[in-house]
Amino acid sequence: MKRQRTVKQAFSAAGIGLHSGSKVTVNFRPAPADTGIIYTRTDLNPPVSIKCEPEAVRDTQLCTALVNMDGVRISTVEHLTAALSALGIDNLYIDVNAPEVPVMDGSAQPFIYLFEAVGVQDLPEPKRYLRVARKVRVEDGDKWAELNPSAGGFQLDLTIDFNHPAMERELQHFAFNFTGRGFASELSRARTFCFMRDVEYMHAHNLALGGSLENAVVLDDYRVVNPDGLRYPNEFVKHKMLDAIGDLYMSGHSILGSFKAYKTGHKLNNMLLRAFLSDAQNYELISWSDERADERAETFEFIDARSTELA
Ligand SMILES: [Zn+2]
Incomplete structure:
Protein backbone atom coordinates (compact mmCIF):
# COMPACT_ATOMS: atom_id res chain seq x y z
CA MET A 1 0.00 0.00 0.00
CA LYS A 2 1.22 3.45 -0.84
CA ARG A 3 0.69 6.01 1.87
CA GLN A 4 0.31 9.74 1.92
CA ARG A 5 3.54 11.62 2.33
CA THR A 6 4.98 14.78 3.76
CA SER A 12 14.21 26.27 4.31
CA ALA A 13 15.68 27.35 0.99
CA ALA A 14 16.44 30.70 -0.55
CA GLY A 15 16.71 31.99 -4.08
CA ILE A 16 15.87 34.84 -6.40
CA GLY A 17 12.29 35.82 -7.16
CA LEU A 18 11.55 35.87 -10.89
CA HIS A 19 9.32 38.95 -10.68
CA SER A 20 11.17 41.07 -8.12
CA GLY A 21 14.75 39.96 -8.61
CA SER A 22 15.09 40.00 -4.80
CA LYS A 23 16.04 37.20 -2.46
CA VAL A 24 13.09 35.05 -1.35
CA THR A 25 13.10 32.54 1.51
CA VAL A 26 10.78 29.55 1.50
CA ASN A 27 10.16 27.29 4.52
CA PHE A 28 8.80 23.78 4.16
CA ARG A 29 7.08 22.14 7.14
CA PRO A 30 5.55 18.67 7.62
CA ALA A 31 1.75 18.53 7.45
CA PRO A 32 -0.66 15.81 8.65
CA ALA A 33 -2.55 13.53 6.24
CA ASP A 34 -5.39 15.05 4.22
CA THR A 35 -4.05 18.59 4.67
CA GLY A 36 -3.05 19.07 1.06
CA ILE A 37 -0.43 21.58 0.01
CA ILE A 38 -0.87 24.92 1.78
CA TYR A 39 1.08 28.04 0.84
CA THR A 40 1.33 30.93 3.33
CA ARG A 41 2.48 34.49 2.61
CA THR A 42 4.38 35.32 5.81
CA ASP A 43 5.27 38.80 4.53
CA LEU A 44 1.62 39.86 5.04
CA ASN A 45 0.18 40.88 8.41
CA PRO A 46 -1.71 38.78 9.26
CA PRO A 47 -0.23 35.99 7.11
CA VAL A 48 -2.50 34.70 4.33
CA SER A 49 -2.76 31.01 3.40
CA ILE A 50 -3.82 29.65 0.01
CA LYS A 51 -4.46 25.98 -0.63
CA CYS A 52 -3.07 24.51 -3.83
CA GLU A 53 -6.17 23.54 -5.84
CA PRO A 54 -7.27 23.88 -9.47
CA GLU A 55 -9.70 26.75 -8.81
CA ALA A 56 -6.92 28.92 -7.33
CA VAL A 57 -4.64 28.59 -10.37
CA ARG A 58 -4.05 31.60 -12.61
CA ASP A 59 -1.81 31.51 -15.65
CA THR A 60 0.08 34.77 -15.87
CA GLN A 61 2.42 36.15 -18.49
CA LEU A 62 5.43 34.75 -16.65
CA CYS A 63 4.34 31.80 -14.55
CA THR A 64 1.57 29.99 -12.74
CA ALA A 65 0.20 31.73 -9.64
CA LEU A 66 -2.21 30.73 -6.90
CA VAL A 67 -4.71 33.47 -6.15
CA ASN A 68 -7.30 33.57 -3.35
CA MET A 69 -10.73 35.26 -3.23
CA ASP A 70 -9.18 38.53 -2.03
CA GLY A 71 -6.70 38.66 -4.89
CA VAL A 72 -3.68 37.69 -2.77
CA ARG A 73 -1.25 35.76 -4.96
CA ILE A 74 1.74 33.46 -4.74
CA SER A 75 3.57 33.17 -8.04
CA THR A 76 6.00 30.74 -9.69
CA VAL A 77 4.60 27.62 -8.01
CA GLU A 78 4.62 25.33 -11.06
CA HIS A 79 8.05 23.71 -10.93
CA LEU A 80 7.88 23.13 -7.18
CA THR A 81 4.48 21.47 -7.68
CA ALA A 82 5.94 19.21 -10.37
CA ALA A 83 8.75 18.19 -7.98
CA LEU A 84 6.23 17.39 -5.21
CA SER A 85 4.35 15.19 -7.65
CA ALA A 86 7.49 13.15 -8.36
CA LEU A 87 8.30 12.91 -4.66
CA GLY A 88 4.78 11.66 -3.93
CA ILE A 89 4.32 14.47 -1.37
CA ASP A 90 0.63 15.26 -0.92
CA ASN A 91 0.74 17.16 2.39
CA LEU A 92 2.98 20.13 3.05
CA TYR A 93 3.09 23.63 4.51
CA ILE A 94 5.05 26.07 2.35
CA ASP A 95 5.75 29.51 3.85
CA VAL A 96 7.17 32.26 1.63
CA ASN A 97 8.25 35.75 2.71
CA ALA A 98 7.37 37.26 -0.68
CA PRO A 99 4.61 37.06 -3.34
CA GLU A 100 6.58 34.34 -5.14
CA VAL A 101 8.49 31.11 -4.75
CA PRO A 102 12.18 31.36 -5.75
CA VAL A 103 12.68 30.51 -9.42
CA MET A 104 15.86 28.53 -8.67
CA ASP A 105 17.43 27.50 -12.02
CA GLY A 106 14.12 27.53 -13.95
CA SER A 107 13.70 23.76 -13.57
CA ALA A 108 12.42 21.37 -10.87
CA GLN A 109 15.79 19.79 -10.14
CA PRO A 110 16.88 22.03 -7.22
CA PHE A 111 13.64 21.20 -5.39
CA ILE A 112 14.10 17.47 -6.00
CA TYR A 113 17.66 17.75 -4.68
CA LEU A 114 16.58 19.58 -1.50
CA PHE A 115 13.74 17.20 -0.69
CA GLU A 116 15.89 14.17 -1.36
CA ALA A 117 18.52 15.52 1.04
CA VAL A 118 16.00 16.20 3.83
CA GLY A 119 13.90 13.07 3.22
CA VAL A 120 10.20 12.34 2.98
CA GLN A 121 7.91 10.85 5.60
CA ASP A 122 5.17 8.30 4.98
CA LEU A 123 1.96 9.02 6.90
CA PRO A 124 -0.41 6.30 8.17
CA GLU A 125 -3.25 7.15 5.79
CA PRO A 126 -3.43 5.57 2.32
CA LYS A 127 -2.60 7.69 -0.68
CA ARG A 128 -5.46 8.66 -2.98
CA TYR A 129 -5.28 8.77 -6.77
CA LEU A 130 -7.56 10.26 -9.40
CA ARG A 131 -8.33 7.53 -11.90
CA VAL A 132 -9.56 8.71 -15.27
CA ALA A 133 -12.92 7.02 -15.92
CA ARG A 134 -13.69 8.50 -19.34
CA LYS A 135 -12.18 10.76 -21.96
CA VAL A 136 -12.01 14.50 -21.30
CA ARG A 137 -10.74 16.91 -23.96
CA VAL A 138 -10.29 20.67 -24.14
CA GLU A 139 -9.31 22.79 -27.13
CA ASP A 140 -8.18 26.33 -27.74
CA GLY A 141 -7.79 27.11 -31.45
CA ASP A 142 -5.42 24.45 -32.81
CA LYS A 143 -4.15 23.56 -29.33
CA TRP A 144 -5.66 20.66 -27.44
CA ALA A 145 -5.18 18.48 -24.39
CA GLU A 146 -6.93 15.34 -23.23
CA LEU A 147 -7.07 12.74 -20.48
CA ASN A 148 -8.00 9.16 -21.28
CA PRO A 149 -8.47 6.02 -19.23
CA SER A 150 -5.46 3.74 -19.51
CA ALA A 151 -4.25 0.34 -18.47
CA GLY A 152 -1.07 1.62 -16.86
CA GLY A 153 -0.09 4.25 -14.33
CA PHE A 154 0.31 7.78 -15.70
CA GLN A 155 1.47 8.20 -19.30
CA LEU A 156 2.18 11.48 -21.01
CA ASP A 157 2.52 12.25 -24.70
CA LEU A 158 3.21 15.83 -25.70
CA THR A 159 3.97 17.65 -28.93
CA ILE A 160 5.08 21.26 -29.31
CA ASP A 161 5.23 23.07 -32.64
CA PHE A 162 7.84 25.80 -32.88
CA ASN A 163 9.25 26.98 -36.14
CA HIS A 164 12.73 27.91 -34.98
CA PRO A 165 16.19 26.91 -36.26
CA ALA A 166 17.26 25.74 -32.77
CA MET A 167 14.23 23.46 -32.39
CA GLU A 168 14.45 20.45 -34.65
CA ARG A 169 11.12 18.90 -35.61
CA GLU A 170 11.95 15.41 -34.38
CA LEU A 171 12.84 16.86 -30.97
CA GLN A 172 9.42 18.44 -30.46
CA HIS A 173 7.59 15.30 -29.39
CA PHE A 174 8.11 13.32 -26.19
CA ALA A 175 6.32 10.39 -24.54
CA PHE A 176 6.93 9.42 -20.95
CA ASN A 177 5.70 6.77 -18.54
CA PHE A 178 5.65 8.59 -15.23
CA THR A 179 7.80 7.44 -12.33
CA GLY A 180 9.40 9.64 -9.73
CA ARG A 181 12.87 8.42 -10.56
CA GLY A 182 12.23 8.84 -14.29
CA PHE A 183 11.03 12.36 -13.65
CA ALA A 184 14.21 13.14 -11.75
CA SER A 185 16.51 11.87 -14.49
CA GLU A 186 14.55 12.58 -17.69
CA LEU A 187 12.58 15.75 -16.99
CA SER A 188 13.49 17.55 -13.78
CA ARG A 189 16.47 19.44 -15.20
CA ALA A 190 14.59 20.85 -18.19
CA ARG A 191 14.48 24.63 -17.83
CA THR A 192 11.85 27.12 -18.79
CA PHE A 193 12.58 28.89 -22.08
CA CYS A 194 11.77 32.19 -23.69
CA PHE A 195 12.68 34.35 -26.65
CA MET A 196 15.00 37.33 -26.55
CA ARG A 197 12.26 39.63 -27.88
CA ASP A 198 10.06 38.63 -24.91
CA VAL A 199 12.90 39.33 -22.48
CA GLU A 200 13.39 42.78 -23.99
CA TYR A 201 9.66 43.49 -23.75
CA MET A 202 9.43 42.29 -20.15
CA HIS A 203 12.44 44.26 -18.96
CA ALA A 204 11.08 47.38 -20.69
CA HIS A 205 7.88 46.89 -18.63
CA ASN A 206 9.71 46.18 -15.37
CA LEU A 207 8.71 42.49 -15.48
CA ALA A 208 10.85 39.43 -14.77
CA LEU A 209 13.52 41.48 -13.04
CA GLY A 210 15.00 38.22 -11.69
CA GLY A 211 15.00 36.52 -15.09
CA SER A 212 18.42 35.73 -16.52
CA LEU A 213 20.44 33.07 -18.32
CA GLU A 214 20.83 31.54 -14.82
CA ASN A 215 17.17 30.50 -14.74
CA ALA A 216 15.95 30.21 -18.33
CA VAL A 217 16.98 29.04 -21.76
CA VAL A 218 16.90 32.12 -23.98
CA LEU A 219 16.62 31.93 -27.77
CA ASP A 220 17.36 34.68 -30.23
CA ASP A 221 16.13 34.37 -33.83
CA TYR A 222 18.68 31.70 -34.69
CA ARG A 223 20.08 29.89 -31.69
CA VAL A 224 20.21 29.25 -27.96
CA VAL A 225 21.95 32.21 -26.33
CA ASN A 226 23.06 30.43 -23.12
CA PRO A 227 26.81 29.77 -23.40
CA ASP A 228 26.46 26.22 -22.05
CA GLY A 229 23.66 25.32 -24.47
CA LEU A 230 20.94 22.82 -23.59
CA ARG A 231 20.77 20.21 -20.82
CA TYR A 232 18.84 17.74 -23.02
CA PRO A 233 18.67 17.93 -26.85
CA ASN A 234 14.86 18.02 -26.46
CA GLU A 235 14.85 20.28 -23.39
CA PHE A 236 11.97 22.42 -24.75
CA VAL A 237 9.36 19.67 -25.03
CA LYS A 238 10.62 18.13 -21.81
CA HIS A 239 10.08 21.39 -19.96
CA LYS A 240 6.53 21.59 -21.33
CA MET A 241 5.96 18.09 -19.99
CA LEU A 242 7.41 19.06 -16.61
CA ASP A 243 4.97 21.99 -16.58
CA ALA A 244 2.05 19.71 -17.47
CA ILE A 245 2.93 17.33 -14.63
CA GLY A 246 2.95 20.27 -12.22
CA ASP A 247 -0.28 21.69 -13.63
CA LEU A 248 -2.10 18.36 -13.34
CA TYR A 249 -0.90 17.94 -9.74
CA MET A 250 -2.68 21.14 -8.67
CA SER A 251 -5.49 18.86 -7.46
CA GLY A 252 -3.03 17.40 -4.93
CA HIS A 253 -3.59 13.89 -6.30
CA SER A 254 -1.62 11.88 -8.82
CA ILE A 255 -3.51 10.85 -11.94
CA LEU A 256 -3.99 7.28 -13.16
CA GLY A 257 -4.60 7.66 -16.86
CA SER A 258 -3.00 8.97 -20.00
CA PHE A 259 -2.43 12.61 -20.89
CA LYS A 260 -1.98 13.63 -24.50
CA ALA A 261 -1.58 17.18 -25.74
CA TYR A 262 -0.59 19.36 -28.68
CA LYS A 263 0.89 22.85 -28.17
CA THR A 264 -0.48 22.94 -24.65
CA GLY A 265 0.52 25.31 -21.84
CA HIS A 266 -0.41 26.17 -18.26
CA LYS A 267 -3.75 27.71 -19.23
CA LEU A 268 -4.97 24.76 -21.29
CA ASN A 269 -3.66 22.23 -18.75
CA ASN A 270 -5.62 23.99 -16.02
CA MET A 271 -8.74 24.06 -18.23
CA LEU A 272 -8.34 20.32 -18.73
CA LEU A 273 -7.97 19.66 -14.99
CA ARG A 274 -11.03 21.77 -14.19
CA ALA A 275 -13.11 20.08 -16.91
CA PHE A 276 -11.94 16.68 -15.62
CA LEU A 277 -12.96 17.44 -12.03
CA SER A 278 -16.18 19.26 -12.94
CA ASP A 279 -18.11 16.04 -13.54
CA ALA A 280 -17.91 13.15 -11.04
CA GLN A 281 -18.49 10.74 -13.96
CA ASN A 282 -15.03 11.59 -15.28
CA TYR A 283 -13.01 10.15 -12.42
CA GLU A 284 -12.80 7.96 -9.36
CA LEU A 285 -10.82 8.86 -6.26
CA ILE A 286 -9.23 5.56 -5.27
CA SER A 287 -6.91 4.32 -2.55
CA TRP A 288 -5.69 1.04 -1.17
CA SER A 289 -8.16 0.90 1.67
CA ASP A 290 -10.77 0.95 -1.05
CA GLU A 291 -12.50 -2.07 -2.55
CA ARG A 292 -11.86 -0.50 -5.93
CA ALA A 293 -8.13 -0.39 -5.25
CA ASP A 294 -6.28 -0.84 -8.45
CA GLU A 295 -3.12 -2.78 -9.08
CA ARG A 296 -2.33 -0.30 -11.82
CA ALA A 297 -1.36 2.22 -9.16
CA GLU A 298 1.37 -0.25 -8.20
CA THR A 299 3.28 0.88 -11.27
CA PHE A 300 3.51 4.29 -9.67
CA GLU A 301 6.96 4.57 -8.18
CA PHE A 302 7.69 7.80 -6.40
CA ILE A 303 11.19 8.92 -5.54
CA ASP A 304 12.19 7.08 -2.41
CA ALA A 305 14.01 9.93 -0.76
CA ARG A 306 14.40 8.10 2.53
CA SER A 307 17.12 5.89 1.13
CA THR A 308 19.10 8.71 -0.40
CA GLU A 309 22.52 9.37 1.04
CA LEU A 310 23.43 12.95 1.70
CA ALA A 311 26.00 14.06 -0.82
ZN1 LIG B 1 7.77 25.95 -16.56
Missing part, protein backbone atom coordinates in the same frame (compact mmCIF):
# COMPACT_ATOMS: atom_id res chain seq x y z
CA VAL A 7 8.51 16.04 4.33
CA LYS A 8 10.54 14.43 7.12
CA GLN A 9 11.40 17.67 8.90
CA ALA A 10 11.14 21.42 8.44
CA PHE A 11 13.77 23.09 6.28
Whole structure:
Protein backbone atom coordinates (compact mmCIF):
# COMPACT_ATOMS: atom_id res chain seq x y z
CA MET A 1 0.00 0.00 0.00
CA LYS A 2 1.22 3.45 -0.84
CA ARG A 3 0.69 6.01 1.87
CA GLN A 4 0.31 9.74 1.92
CA ARG A 5 3.54 11.62 2.33
CA THR A 6 4.98 14.78 3.76
CA VAL A 7 8.51 16.04 4.33
CA LYS A 8 10.54 14.43 7.12
CA GLN A 9 11.40 17.67 8.90
CA ALA A 10 11.14 21.42 8.44
CA PHE A 11 13.77 23.09 6.28
CA SER A 12 14.21 26.27 4.31
CA ALA A 13 15.68 27.35 0.99
CA ALA A 14 16.44 30.70 -0.55
CA GLY A 15 16.71 31.99 -4.08
CA ILE A 16 15.87 34.84 -6.40
CA GLY A 17 12.29 35.82 -7.16
CA LEU A 18 11.55 35.87 -10.89
CA HIS A 19 9.32 38.95 -10.68
CA SER A 20 11.17 41.07 -8.12
CA GLY A 21 14.75 39.96 -8.61
CA SER A 22 15.09 40.00 -4.80
CA LYS A 23 16.04 37.20 -2.46
CA VAL A 24 13.09 35.05 -1.35
CA THR A 25 13.10 32.54 1.51
CA VAL A 26 10.78 29.55 1.50
CA ASN A 27 10.16 27.29 4.52
CA PHE A 28 8.80 23.78 4.16
CA ARG A 29 7.08 22.14 7.14
CA PRO A 30 5.55 18.67 7.62
CA ALA A 31 1.75 18.53 7.45
CA PRO A 32 -0.66 15.81 8.65
CA ALA A 33 -2.55 13.53 6.24
CA ASP A 34 -5.39 15.05 4.22
CA THR A 35 -4.05 18.59 4.67
CA GLY A 36 -3.05 19.07 1.06
CA ILE A 37 -0.43 21.58 0.01
CA ILE A 38 -0.87 24.92 1.78
CA TYR A 39 1.08 28.04 0.84
CA THR A 40 1.33 30.93 3.33
CA ARG A 41 2.48 34.49 2.61
CA THR A 42 4.38 35.32 5.81
CA ASP A 43 5.27 38.80 4.53
CA LEU A 44 1.62 39.86 5.04
CA ASN A 45 0.18 40.88 8.41
CA PRO A 46 -1.71 38.78 9.26
CA PRO A 47 -0.23 35.99 7.11
CA VAL A 48 -2.50 34.70 4.33
CA SER A 49 -2.76 31.01 3.40
CA ILE A 50 -3.82 29.65 0.01
CA LYS A 51 -4.46 25.98 -0.63
CA CYS A 52 -3.07 24.51 -3.83
CA GLU A 53 -6.17 23.54 -5.84
CA PRO A 54 -7.27 23.88 -9.47
CA GLU A 55 -9.70 26.75 -8.81
CA ALA A 56 -6.92 28.92 -7.33
CA VAL A 57 -4.64 28.59 -10.37
CA ARG A 58 -4.05 31.60 -12.61
CA ASP A 59 -1.81 31.51 -15.65
CA THR A 60 0.08 34.77 -15.87
CA GLN A 61 2.42 36.15 -18.49
CA LEU A 62 5.43 34.75 -16.65
CA CYS A 63 4.34 31.80 -14.55
CA THR A 64 1.57 29.99 -12.74
CA ALA A 65 0.20 31.73 -9.64
CA LEU A 66 -2.21 30.73 -6.90
CA VAL A 67 -4.71 33.47 -6.15
CA ASN A 68 -7.30 33.57 -3.35
CA MET A 69 -10.73 35.26 -3.23
CA ASP A 70 -9.18 38.53 -2.03
CA GLY A 71 -6.70 38.66 -4.89
CA VAL A 72 -3.68 37.69 -2.77
CA ARG A 73 -1.25 35.76 -4.96
CA ILE A 74 1.74 33.46 -4.74
CA SER A 75 3.57 33.17 -8.04
CA THR A 76 6.00 30.74 -9.69
CA VAL A 77 4.60 27.62 -8.01
CA GLU A 78 4.62 25.33 -11.06
CA HIS A 79 8.05 23.71 -10.93
CA LEU A 80 7.88 23.13 -7.18
CA THR A 81 4.48 21.47 -7.68
CA ALA A 82 5.94 19.21 -10.37
CA ALA A 83 8.75 18.19 -7.98
CA LEU A 84 6.23 17.39 -5.21
CA SER A 85 4.35 15.19 -7.65
CA ALA A 86 7.49 13.15 -8.36
CA LEU A 87 8.30 12.91 -4.66
CA GLY A 88 4.78 11.66 -3.93
CA ILE A 89 4.32 14.47 -1.37
CA ASP A 90 0.63 15.26 -0.92
CA ASN A 91 0.74 17.16 2.39
CA LEU A 92 2.98 20.13 3.05
CA TYR A 93 3.09 23.63 4.51
CA ILE A 94 5.05 26.07 2.35
CA ASP A 95 5.75 29.51 3.85
CA VAL A 96 7.17 32.26 1.63
CA ASN A 97 8.25 35.75 2.71
CA ALA A 98 7.37 37.26 -0.68
CA PRO A 99 4.61 37.06 -3.34
CA GLU A 100 6.58 34.34 -5.14
CA VAL A 101 8.49 31.11 -4.75
CA PRO A 102 12.18 31.36 -5.75
CA VAL A 103 12.68 30.51 -9.42
CA MET A 104 15.86 28.53 -8.67
CA ASP A 105 17.43 27.50 -12.02
CA GLY A 106 14.12 27.53 -13.95
CA SER A 107 13.70 23.76 -13.57
CA ALA A 108 12.42 21.37 -10.87
CA GLN A 109 15.79 19.79 -10.14
CA PRO A 110 16.88 22.03 -7.22
CA PHE A 111 13.64 21.20 -5.39
CA ILE A 112 14.10 17.47 -6.00
CA TYR A 113 17.66 17.75 -4.68
CA LEU A 114 16.58 19.58 -1.50
CA PHE A 115 13.74 17.20 -0.69
CA GLU A 116 15.89 14.17 -1.36
CA ALA A 117 18.52 15.52 1.04
CA VAL A 118 16.00 16.20 3.83
CA GLY A 119 13.90 13.07 3.22
CA VAL A 120 10.20 12.34 2.98
CA GLN A 121 7.91 10.85 5.60
CA ASP A 122 5.17 8.30 4.98
CA LEU A 123 1.96 9.02 6.90
CA PRO A 124 -0.41 6.30 8.17
CA GLU A 125 -3.25 7.15 5.79
CA PRO A 126 -3.43 5.57 2.32
CA LYS A 127 -2.60 7.69 -0.68
CA ARG A 128 -5.46 8.66 -2.98
CA TYR A 129 -5.28 8.77 -6.77
CA LEU A 130 -7.56 10.26 -9.40
CA ARG A 131 -8.33 7.53 -11.90
CA VAL A 132 -9.56 8.71 -15.27
CA ALA A 133 -12.92 7.02 -15.92
CA ARG A 134 -13.69 8.50 -19.34
CA LYS A 135 -12.18 10.76 -21.96
CA VAL A 136 -12.01 14.50 -21.30
CA ARG A 137 -10.74 16.91 -23.96
CA VAL A 138 -10.29 20.67 -24.14
CA GLU A 139 -9.31 22.79 -27.13
CA ASP A 140 -8.18 26.33 -27.74
CA GLY A 141 -7.79 27.11 -31.45
CA ASP A 142 -5.42 24.45 -32.81
CA LYS A 143 -4.15 23.56 -29.33
CA TRP A 144 -5.66 20.66 -27.44
CA ALA A 145 -5.18 18.48 -24.39
CA GLU A 146 -6.93 15.34 -23.23
CA LEU A 147 -7.07 12.74 -20.48
CA ASN A 148 -8.00 9.16 -21.28
CA PRO A 149 -8.47 6.02 -19.23
CA SER A 150 -5.46 3.74 -19.51
CA ALA A 151 -4.25 0.34 -18.47
CA GLY A 152 -1.07 1.62 -16.86
CA GLY A 153 -0.09 4.25 -14.33
CA PHE A 154 0.31 7.78 -15.70
CA GLN A 155 1.47 8.20 -19.30
CA LEU A 156 2.18 11.48 -21.01
CA ASP A 157 2.52 12.25 -24.70
CA LEU A 158 3.21 15.83 -25.70
CA THR A 159 3.97 17.65 -28.93
CA ILE A 160 5.08 21.26 -29.31
CA ASP A 161 5.23 23.07 -32.64
CA PHE A 162 7.84 25.80 -32.88
CA ASN A 163 9.25 26.98 -36.14
CA HIS A 164 12.73 27.91 -34.98
CA PRO A 165 16.19 26.91 -36.26
CA ALA A 166 17.26 25.74 -32.77
CA MET A 167 14.23 23.46 -32.39
CA GLU A 168 14.45 20.45 -34.65
CA ARG A 169 11.12 18.90 -35.61
CA GLU A 170 11.95 15.41 -34.38
CA LEU A 171 12.84 16.86 -30.97
CA GLN A 172 9.42 18.44 -30.46
CA HIS A 173 7.59 15.30 -29.39
CA PHE A 174 8.11 13.32 -26.19
CA ALA A 175 6.32 10.39 -24.54
CA PHE A 176 6.93 9.42 -20.95
CA ASN A 177 5.70 6.77 -18.54
CA PHE A 178 5.65 8.59 -15.23
CA THR A 179 7.80 7.44 -12.33
CA GLY A 180 9.40 9.64 -9.73
CA ARG A 181 12.87 8.42 -10.56
CA GLY A 182 12.23 8.84 -14.29
CA PHE A 183 11.03 12.36 -13.65
CA ALA A 184 14.21 13.14 -11.75
CA SER A 185 16.51 11.87 -14.49
CA GLU A 186 14.55 12.58 -17.69
CA LEU A 187 12.58 15.75 -16.99
CA SER A 188 13.49 17.55 -13.78
CA ARG A 189 16.47 19.44 -15.20
CA ALA A 190 14.59 20.85 -18.19
CA ARG A 191 14.48 24.63 -17.83
CA THR A 192 11.85 27.12 -18.79
CA PHE A 193 12.58 28.89 -22.08
CA CYS A 194 11.77 32.19 -23.69
CA PHE A 195 12.68 34.35 -26.65
CA MET A 196 15.00 37.33 -26.55
CA ARG A 197 12.26 39.63 -27.88
CA ASP A 198 10.06 38.63 -24.91
CA VAL A 199 12.90 39.33 -22.48
CA GLU A 200 13.39 42.78 -23.99
CA TYR A 201 9.66 43.49 -23.75
CA MET A 202 9.43 42.29 -20.15
CA HIS A 203 12.44 44.26 -18.96
CA ALA A 204 11.08 47.38 -20.69
CA HIS A 205 7.88 46.89 -18.63
CA ASN A 206 9.71 46.18 -15.37
CA LEU A 207 8.71 42.49 -15.48
CA ALA A 208 10.85 39.43 -14.77
CA LEU A 209 13.52 41.48 -13.04
CA GLY A 210 15.00 38.22 -11.69
CA GLY A 211 15.00 36.52 -15.09
CA SER A 212 18.42 35.73 -16.52
CA LEU A 213 20.44 33.07 -18.32
CA GLU A 214 20.83 31.54 -14.82
CA ASN A 215 17.17 30.50 -14.74
CA ALA A 216 15.95 30.21 -18.33
CA VAL A 217 16.98 29.04 -21.76
CA VAL A 218 16.90 32.12 -23.98
CA LEU A 219 16.62 31.93 -27.77
CA ASP A 220 17.36 34.68 -30.23
CA ASP A 221 16.13 34.37 -33.83
CA TYR A 222 18.68 31.70 -34.69
CA ARG A 223 20.08 29.89 -31.69
CA VAL A 224 20.21 29.25 -27.96
CA VAL A 225 21.95 32.21 -26.33
CA ASN A 226 23.06 30.43 -23.12
CA PRO A 227 26.81 29.77 -23.40
CA ASP A 228 26.46 26.22 -22.05
CA GLY A 229 23.66 25.32 -24.47
CA LEU A 230 20.94 22.82 -23.59
CA ARG A 231 20.77 20.21 -20.82
CA TYR A 232 18.84 17.74 -23.02
CA PRO A 233 18.67 17.93 -26.85
CA ASN A 234 14.86 18.02 -26.46
CA GLU A 235 14.85 20.28 -23.39
CA PHE A 236 11.97 22.42 -24.75
CA VAL A 237 9.36 19.67 -25.03
CA LYS A 238 10.62 18.13 -21.81
CA HIS A 239 10.08 21.39 -19.96
CA LYS A 240 6.53 21.59 -21.33
CA MET A 241 5.96 18.09 -19.99
CA LEU A 242 7.41 19.06 -16.61
CA ASP A 243 4.97 21.99 -16.58
CA ALA A 244 2.05 19.71 -17.47
CA ILE A 245 2.93 17.33 -14.63
CA GLY A 246 2.95 20.27 -12.22
CA ASP A 247 -0.28 21.69 -13.63
CA LEU A 248 -2.10 18.36 -13.34
CA TYR A 249 -0.90 17.94 -9.74
CA MET A 250 -2.68 21.14 -8.67
CA SER A 251 -5.49 18.86 -7.46
CA GLY A 252 -3.03 17.40 -4.93
CA HIS A 253 -3.59 13.89 -6.30
CA SER A 254 -1.62 11.88 -8.82
CA ILE A 255 -3.51 10.85 -11.94
CA LEU A 256 -3.99 7.28 -13.16
CA GLY A 257 -4.60 7.66 -16.86
CA SER A 258 -3.00 8.97 -20.00
CA PHE A 259 -2.43 12.61 -20.89
CA LYS A 260 -1.98 13.63 -24.50
CA ALA A 261 -1.58 17.18 -25.74
CA TYR A 262 -0.59 19.36 -28.68
CA LYS A 263 0.89 22.85 -28.17
CA THR A 264 -0.48 22.94 -24.65
CA GLY A 265 0.52 25.31 -21.84
CA HIS A 266 -0.41 26.17 -18.26
CA LYS A 267 -3.75 27.71 -19.23
CA LEU A 268 -4.97 24.76 -21.29
CA ASN A 269 -3.66 22.23 -18.75
CA ASN A 270 -5.62 23.99 -16.02
CA MET A 271 -8.74 24.06 -18.23
CA LEU A 272 -8.34 20.32 -18.73
CA LEU A 273 -7.97 19.66 -14.99
CA ARG A 274 -11.03 21.77 -14.19
CA ALA A 275 -13.11 20.08 -16.91
CA PHE A 276 -11.94 16.68 -15.62
CA LEU A 277 -12.96 17.44 -12.03
CA SER A 278 -16.18 19.26 -12.94
CA ASP A 279 -18.11 16.04 -13.54
CA ALA A 280 -17.91 13.15 -11.04
CA GLN A 281 -18.49 10.74 -13.96
CA ASN A 282 -15.03 11.59 -15.28
CA TYR A 283 -13.01 10.15 -12.42
CA GLU A 284 -12.80 7.96 -9.36
CA LEU A 285 -10.82 8.86 -6.26
CA ILE A 286 -9.23 5.56 -5.27
CA SER A 287 -6.91 4.32 -2.55
CA TRP A 288 -5.69 1.04 -1.17
CA SER A 289 -8.16 0.90 1.67
CA ASP A 290 -10.77 0.95 -1.05
CA GLU A 291 -12.50 -2.07 -2.55
CA ARG A 292 -11.86 -0.50 -5.93
CA ALA A 293 -8.13 -0.39 -5.25
CA ASP A 294 -6.28 -0.84 -8.45
CA GLU A 295 -3.12 -2.78 -9.08
CA ARG A 296 -2.33 -0.30 -11.82
CA ALA A 297 -1.36 2.22 -9.16
CA GLU A 298 1.37 -0.25 -8.20
CA THR A 299 3.28 0.88 -11.27
CA PHE A 300 3.51 4.29 -9.67
CA GLU A 301 6.96 4.57 -8.18
CA PHE A 302 7.69 7.80 -6.40
CA ILE A 303 11.19 8.92 -5.54
CA ASP A 304 12.19 7.08 -2.41
CA ALA A 305 14.01 9.93 -0.76
CA ARG A 306 14.40 8.10 2.53
CA SER A 307 17.12 5.89 1.13
CA THR A 308 19.10 8.71 -0.40
CA GLU A 309 22.52 9.37 1.04
CA LEU A 310 23.43 12.95 1.70
CA ALA A 311 26.00 14.06 -0.82
ZN1 LIG B 1 7.77 25.95 -16.56
